[in-house]
Amino acid sequence: MLRTIGLMSGTSLDGVDAAWVETDGEAIGRIGPTVTLPYDPALRRDLRRLLDLAPDLLPDDPFLADCVRRLTDRHADAVARIRELAWESFREGADLIGFHGQTILHRPPPIRPGRNAATAAEALRAPGRTWQVGDATLLARLSNLPVAYDFRSADVAAGGQGAPLVPVVHAALAAALPKPLAVLNLGGVGNVTWIGTGEAGEAPLIAFDTGPANGPLDDWARKSTGSDYDRDGLLALAGEADGAVLGRLMAHPYLEALPPKSLDRLDFSRALQEAGADRLSPQDGAATLATFCALCVAAAARHFPAPPLQWLVCGGGRRNPAIMRALAAALEAPVRPVEVVGWNGDALEAQAFGVLAARVQRGLPITFPGTTGVAAPMTGGRLVGG
Structure with a gap:
């Protein structure tokens, strides 16, 4: 070795x-x-x-x-x-x-x-x-x-x-875990790895970018408060997600396109402006972006061959309670940080x-x-x- x-x-x-x-x-x-x-x-x-x-x-x-x-x-x-x-x-x-x-x-x-x-x-x-x-x-x-x-x-x-x-490494780490399993990484952009059971005829590994994650929320916090990120999700937790803005964002064609697919950190910048996110208060804008991150993940799950038994979350997004709460509401299976299975999410x-x-x-x-x-x-x- x-x-x-x-x-x-x-x-x-x-x-x-x-x-x-x-x-x-x-x-x-x-x-x-x-x-x-x-x-x-x-x-x-x-x-x-x-x-x-x-x-x-x-x-x-x-x-x-x-x-x-x-x-x-x-x-x-x-x-x-x-x-x-x-x-x-x-x-x-x-x-x-x-x-x-x-x-x-x-x-x-x-x-x-x-x-x-x-x-x-x-x-x-x-x-x-x-x-x-x-x-x-x-x-x-x-x-x-x-x-x-x-x-x-x-x-x-x-x-x-x-x-x-990283999916091939996710699969190696998850060798002994029950499957199907989804490993979600929330950095500036979100990406997910779906790991199958290995049964005949089933795709063993599917992975792709889900959509924006921490990137827009970090930029929003910096513009609204001068902080580099929404520490402890306090800004997002103090606001309410705007349904109209979310509706326009969720119509983005990327979310319907079939995988494999990937994003640049700034790919949704124009969509965020056109959706009217800039007109929201600091709190409501942060809440909307945290919810949008979770809804993108839920949309991604439609592309899986079978529902995962659980979602394991790594990356900085798992430390934002607003994002984790939104994920729990949007997804049908349990959502947990990867530390519950002994991995280091950072x-x-x-x-x-x-x-x-x-x-x-x-x-x-x-x-x-x-x-x-x-x-x-x-x-x-x-x-x-x-």
Whole structure:
């Protein structure tokens, strides 16, 4: 087994999560320490600006280069800290880093009504683009470890959605849990993994983005209160969801499109404006966005082959009582944080990129027809350093 350090910087732009995990890319052995290093306010602001600039940004732009260097330095700090903690815990180091980088643009092949995995070849006529920034070569040099990176590009080039990537790790972690099971990750965007029972004729793994999650709510809290997010859901819990705005938002064609499908963090920005969300009070706007997140998840459940026995929730959204309350009201099965089955909901994605790094090194598939829409399971990612 390899000793890996997985790194994840999500769409919330709040910092880098790092985790130590022992794995061969299929089985998961010891799970070691985890850490989150927040970004300083200037870096967070500049990364947020990159999201706006990305569609027209040139790779040699000086502002981009400066952001990439600072972002990579912070990831190197996280690697150094995890190595210290792993040595304290196990007297062991690490063999490999899984470096996701920071997504600043995600424009996968267009989804179409009725599109499914069997028609993935159709997407080849409409190539997409996904862009994660971060200097893997610099990170390998700073850490003196090989780095697996660029996990999404090959899938998008082959007509896949390029996301989500974590489902194969969800399935490994859930091997002994009752199924069907849904694992819901609520970051800036929501994504879900449906894991089947493995019975003959049943799709074993289906995954896709559900819709906006923390991203719009974080932006709303920042605009309304100056806070980076709706701490403890207090803003949303103080308001009431606006039915008219929700009705307009739920008419968005993305919610009816068949999976596989994925989103950019800003894909619903125009829809939120056109729905009239900007005219709501701070409290009612937050309540509406929290409810919208949950209704998107409920709409996603219509695409499952069978209802899940339970929903396990990871990501920052599970810490927002307003979102969790809305999920409980919108879904028929129990909704619980992943900690009830012994998983770490804050570190799960970082752990997953440690596992995916091992899969890259071993040449194992990282994307699948049921998760991204590629025609067949395919490898991806690149390695640098050694």
